[in-house]
Amino acid sequence: MKTVYVDNNATTRVDEQVIADMLPCFTEFYGNPSSMHHKGAESGHVLKLARQRVAKILNAEADEILFTSCGTESNNSAIRAALKANPYKKHIVTTMVEHPAVKSLCESLDKEGYRTTYLPVDSKGRLNMAAFEASLTPDTAIVSIMWANNETGTVFPIRDIARRVKEKGILFHTDAVQAVGKIPVDARDIPFDMLSLSGHKLHAPKGVGALYIRSGFKFAPYLIGGHQEHGKRGGTENIASIVALGKACEIAMNHIDEENVRVKKLRDRLETELLARIPKSFVNGDLDNRLPNTSSISFEFIEGEAILLMMNEFGICASSGSACTSGSLEPSHVLRAMGVPFTAAHGTIRFSLCRYNTEDDVDFIIEKLPGVIKRLRDMSPFWKED
Ligand code: PLP
Secondary structure (H helix, E strand, O other): OOOEEOEOOOOOOOOHHHHHHHOHHHHOOOOOOOOOOHHHHHHHHHHHHHHHHHHHHOOOOHHHEEEEOOHHHHHHHHHHHHHHHOOOOOEEEEEOOOOHHHHHHHHHHHHOOOEEEEEOEOOOOOEOHHHHHHHOOOOEEEEEOOOEOOOOOEEOOHHHHHHHHHHOOOEEEEEOOOOEOOEOOOOOOOOOOEEEEEHHHOOOOOOOEEEEEOOOOOOOOOOOOOOHHHHOOOOOOOHHHHHHHHHHHHHHHHHHHHHHHHHHHHHHHHHHHHHHHOOOEEEEOOOOOEOOOEEEEEEOOOOHHHHHHHHHHOOEEOEEOEEEEOOEEEEOHHHHHOOOOHHHHOOEEEEEOOOOOOHHHHHHHHHHHHHHHHHHHHHOOOOOOO
């Protein structure tokens, strides 16, 4: 069966060149980089190169990069390190639309005696800047605000946010897991203290991530053990995956401009054609500030899960805007925070494209999806065409 994969914000296919760079790590560069012999030195060398490559995509210094096991670990380590660095401060600022890797951590910290402000967004998913300004207090230890939203693609004004946080002398972390590789990120231009990224969102494998830590910040390790990663994270380095992340960053950086234009054109055509062919459908998010690859579309009066299953019969892989919580289908916290009506939030599909998608993929979705929506609406007791 033909596969049309448009679920790249969930995870991506690993690039062939990335795999080619990984393979010698299993048979050649297998030494432990902490070892004193030549096999250790060889691994140390490829590790160093990977660190330089990841630093380059962020316009950062190599010694500002800490390798982790995933975006979730990067987020957890950053927030916990900020709290450790400010033991007398108990307040955290974040948003209502963060990924669970930040949101659930903050909810858990609230139970440990911290107090988190979850900033609201408007109907387009834009941050309420007045609420943001008002939230910063002398007790605030860390502000953690995502760069780009994984569900709608909405990009927050991170430069402005970071500068305002730093003016108050507060630590600023950004979850840039969906941004790195898709849009430019510059550590010299934007004063974030810490930034999270994840390999499997940019065509490296799952199970590797990185945390940018601005030099000068006294980072307390989250994983306590050996002296790996300059004492910032215990655990023998996952050399093959780290090499993969370095290569994936290099490829993404070299093609970011042309891919942005190409992928955005595909995404925009998909959106325009679907909206023209399917009544009672609309796009979610800030259409003026969005990742070029992401489109969240609500199809009113039907269930996203049913749409996904029927699309899957044609080989189309996407995501819904709902999460199955304790047996009941709850619309996503992101769409709820934006106030998307219940009847639309339930029927929301996220299409997220990548450099492997083609015009044919878009044509195929445009050909199949209107029929899927019509069939489901014909079965729905709530649907009436007016
Ligand atoms: N942050 C955002 C915005 C994400 O989209 C994701 C993954 O979907 C994560 C964090 C978690 O990354 P990982 O799967 O590498 O832990």
